[in-house]
Amino acid sequence: MRVTIIGAGYVGLTTGACLSELGHDVICVDIDKERIARLKAGVFPFREAGLDEIMIRNMACRRLRFSDHLASAVRGRDIVMVAVGTPKGVRGEADLAFVRQAAQSFAPFLSPRTVVTLKSTVAVGTAREVREIIAEERGALDFWVTSNPEFLREGSAVSDFLTPDRIVIGADDRDAGERLIKLYRPLLDRGVPLVETGTADAELIKYAANAFLALKIGFTNDVADLCEVTEGDINSVAKGIGLDPRIGTAFLKPGPGYGGSCFPKDTEAFAWIGRALNAPQPLIEALIARNDYRKRHIAERVLKEIAGISGAQVAVLGAAFKANTDDVRESAALQIVPALQKANVGVKMFDPWASGNAAPLLPSATWAEDPYDAAQGADLLLILTEWEMFRSLDPARLAEALRRPVVFDCRNLFDPEQMALYGFRYVSLGRANVPRERRWRSNPLPNNRQKAASPST
Ligand code: UDX
Numbered sequence: 001m002r003v004t005i006i007g008a009g010y011v012g013l014t015t016g017a018c019l020s021e022l023g024h025d026v027i028c029v030d031i032d033k034e035r036i037a038r039l040k041a042g043v044f045p046f047r048e049a050g051l052d053e054i055m056i057r058n059m060a061c062r063r064l065r066f067s068d069h070l071a072s073a074v075r076g077r078d079i080v081m082v083a084v085g086t087p088k089g090v091r092g093e094a095d096l097a098f099v100r101q102a103a104q105s106f107a108p109f110l111s112p113r114t115v116v117t118l119k120s121t122v123a124v125g126t127a128r129e130v131r132e133i134i135a136e137e138r139g140a141l142d143f144w145v146t147s148n149p150e151f152l153r154e155g156s157a158v159s160d161f162l163t164p165d166r167i168v169i170g171a172d173d174r175d176a177g178e179r180l181i182k183l184y185r186p187l188l189d190r191g192v193p194l195v196e197t198g199t200a201d202a203e204l205i206k207y208a209a210n211a212f213l214a215l216k217i218g219f220t221n222d223v224a225d226l227c228e229v230t231e232g233d234i235n236s237v238a239k240g241i242g243l244d245p246r247i248g249t250a251f252l253k254p255g256p257g258y259g260g261s262c263f264p265k266d267t268e269a270f271a272w273i274g275r276a277l278n279a280p281q282p283l284i285e286a287l288i289a290r291n292d293y294r295k296r297h298i299a300e301r302v303l304k305e306i307a308g309i310s311g312a313q314v315a316v317l318g319a320a321f322k323a324n325t326d327d328v329r330e331s332a333a334l335q336i337v338p339a340l341q342k343a344n345v346g347v348k349m350f351d352p353w354a355s356g357n358a359a360p361l362l363p364s365a366t367w368a369e370d371p372y373d374a375a376q377g378a379d380l381l382l383i384l385t386e387w388e389m390f391r392s393l394d395p396a397r398l399a400e401a402l403r404r405p406v407v408f409d410c411r412n413l414f415d416p417e418q419m420a421l422y423g424f425r426y427v428s429l430g431r432a433n434v435p436r437e438r439r440w441r442s443n444p445l446p447n448n449r450q451k452a453a454s455p456s457t
């Protein structure tokens with residue numbers, strides 16, 4: 001099929017490249033002429049595992065092309081897919097300005113019976129609004145507007161696209177839905193489940209999915225806090241609850257609060273939709289506040305660890321919001337590092353990929369060559385991102401580099417007992433930071449036990 005993608009950003013490019021890999025003829029369009037020129041020259045704007053390979057292969061056989069000429073890219077296509085940004089608006093809503101602008105600008109060139117589909121994450125009702133925008137421009141033209149949300153994770157977007165859990169197609173018209181089914185036929189034939197629904201449901205599915213996943217993380221973080229004060233272990237608790245298939249084991253890892261380009265923005269937009277439509281979402285409202293608190297609270301805990309040290313230095317490992325990406329949007333580092341610096345703590349950082357993106361946003365931090373360089377002379381080592389290379393750091397070398405052997409690990413990369421053997425004060429999340437044998441002997445709930453025992457005595 002002939003597909004044009006409007007917006008050559010993260011979602012647009014990944015989707016375009018993967019659709020070309022499925023055999024479709026794809027043109028990615030962007031108003032940023034420079035970006036298009038670079039893409040044509042094979043210079044890709046971000047890192048994503050496996051994407052370069054697919055792009056190069058499909059560009060070579062011209063199944064994947066780039067253009068800044070909207071008219072020729074939109075005329076005579078089967079599908080025009082909108083993948084422009086929907087940043088956070090002033091009240092937390094998804095700002096639809098780019099979606100509306102895109103619709104207005106390509107409407108004059110739409111051919112009859114083209115299916116427009118919204119890939120961008122948009123408020124419920126946007127497909128219908130875009131229909132009106134195009135209808136205003138084109139009057140009697142026969143066209144459709146559909147919704148086809150993406151569920152791509154950064155770092156595994158290519159495999160998420162090519163082996164998805166499900167494909168959601170929102171169409172208010174059967175013919176339009178059929179066109180999208182044809183687009184995804186190669187995946188559907190491999191047995192990928194299809195959810196066919198109306199446009200409003202498809203729009204809601206995207207938000208509800210992200211809000212629910214974020215809730216799992218927020219809940220896990222709260223349970224982790226409880227584990228810490230009961231000398232428990234969040235890993236055991238997560239396993240114990242997650243093996244119930246109704247709960248599931250994924251997304252039960254504690255951390256410094258969720259970040260990235262989706263969860264923070266989408267939870268806020270979901271809460272806004274609830275407020276705007278008078279169907280409040282108090283769970284999500286609480287989650288948003290709780291996630292923000294989580295990041296502030298980690299900073300407070302770190303400051304407590306180094307209280308009283310004048311000219312304290314902290315080594316921060318990890319600026320990306322998660323491993324395997326150079327994306328720092330809403331990352332824990334962007335909130336925690338400034339909070340430390342505000343308390344006059346010097347910060348030296350290291351991230352294997354994200355330092356280039358983080359450095360301009362954290363101008364007072366200094367940047368290290370490697371993790372040991374970051375640790376050199378620091379009073380505490382703070383781990384914020386779960387990079388595999390951090391997991392394999394040599395504790396002996398770290399202990400040697402640090403001025404004080406304190407590690408505050410927000411990703412639980414090390415074994416607390418091992419770290420104790422190396423002489424570290426090791427703080428991780430949701431785990432008793434004492435050796436196991438002492439854990440068995442300790443009585444985490446003395447008062448409750450006494451109360452429970454009293455009636456029979
Ligand atoms: C997410 C969704 O997974 C994806 O379906 C959607 O399309 C876009 O948003 P992404 O933002 O790439 O993808 O990252 P994800 O891997 O989901 O992690 C999001 C955040 O949650 C990260 O900050 C991560 O560190 C945190 N997280 C994730 C946890 O703290 N604990 C977990 O168990 C899982």
